[in-house]
Amino acid sequence: MSSVRTVLGDVRPEELGVCDAHDHLFLRSARLPGQELNDAAAARAELAAFRAVGGGTVVQWTPYGMGRRAADLPDLSRASGVHVVCATGLHQAAHYSAQLVEELRGGLAEVFVAELTQGIGTSGVRAGLIKVAGGFHALDAHARWTMTAAAEAHHATGAAIAVHLELGTGALDVLDLLCGRLGVEPHRVILGHLNRSPDPVVQRQAAEAGAYLAFDGPSPAHHATDWRMPQAVRALAEAGFGHRLLLGGDTVIAGARSVDGGPGMPYLLRRVRPRLALELGEELMDRVLTENPGRAFAVQWR
Structure with a gap:
């Protein structure tokens, strides 16, 4: 039976409730100096605010080496009543030191598999998806390396692969590599940021290929x-x-957090949902926020 791997254990897809399919409670990057998401109290308040407007699950796409604070996530999930899914994976090279990247050479897929099946560090928290990233209209050597490792980890575990598309570009190159060359079934790939490059032809082609399309x-x-x-x-x-x-x-x-004056997690349900409901209708919007994430992130774990 398929299940979604949350930081508190595996749950049935229908238990997710309303899902924010791509967000961050914690994140740290050299590319964003002084703007870290590293405050546990603020993360707890943000989850509470999301819960208050009807949210049920947050999928955190923060990957390896970017301040996930996996050990803090179970307590935050319990306190808020919101399911939290944690990611393994690796972002673009610019987010890491050259030393860290070099240390991972030769064993990246093994790191991903271990975090999906055994846990992240000593936290005991198991990741529920693999997050990788493309480049702007291209896949550089780093992206190909990380996606190859992600595909290996996917084949070993069944976990879905979520992809950061730089400014929304490169979706078809990603699918050519992951699905065409590396054998990942398209419905196990989630393409992020497609809204940032509003090309209807590419979006239609990616959907026809069978991938999930994240507007985030x-x-x-x-x-x-x-x-x-x-x-x-x-x-x-x-x-x-x-x-x-x-x-x-x-x-x-x-x-960007709502508790710090930004739109934050509640914005998805306060503003985005009603606006899109005018286009899609209430019934389809409900499915987009509940049933679709349940299928996208559910895995028959190996």
Whole structure:
């Protein structure tokens, strides 16, 4: 039987409730100096705020080496009543020191498998998905290395692979590599940030291939995404791909949290959901936020 691996153990997909399919409680990167998500009290308050507007599950895409604070996640989940899914995986090289990347050479897939099956460090928390990243309109050597390791870990465990698309680009290159060359079934791939490059042809091709399409996060001012996203998801739904849509908040810096004055996790349900319900209808919106994540992240664990 398939289950979703949360930080408190495996649960049935139908137990997730309303799901933020891509977000962060903790995150640290050299690319975001001074903007770390590293405050457990703020994370707890953010989960409580999400719960208060009807949220049931948060999938944290923070991968290896970026301040996941996995040991803190079980207590936060219990206190808030929100399921939390934790990621393994590796982001773009720019987020890490060259020394750390070199230390992982030759054993990256093994790290992913261990975190999915045994636990992250001494926390006992097992990851529930693999997160990797592409580049801008291309896959560099680092991306190919991490995706190859992700595919190996997927084949060993069954875990889904979530992919950061840089500014929403490179979706088809990712699918060519993961599914075409590395044998990952398309429905085990979740493509993130497709809203950041609102190309309806690419989105349609990715959906036709069988991947899940994640529209995640309110846009910065220079991204023509928020106002185009409703028509994009409507076009995909009308083409028969409503079952492939996922929604997330992608809170990556402290100032973006609702408890710090930003939109935060509640924004997904306070603002995004009602806006998209006008395009998709209430029934499909409910499925996008509940049934679709249940299928996307559920695994018959090996």
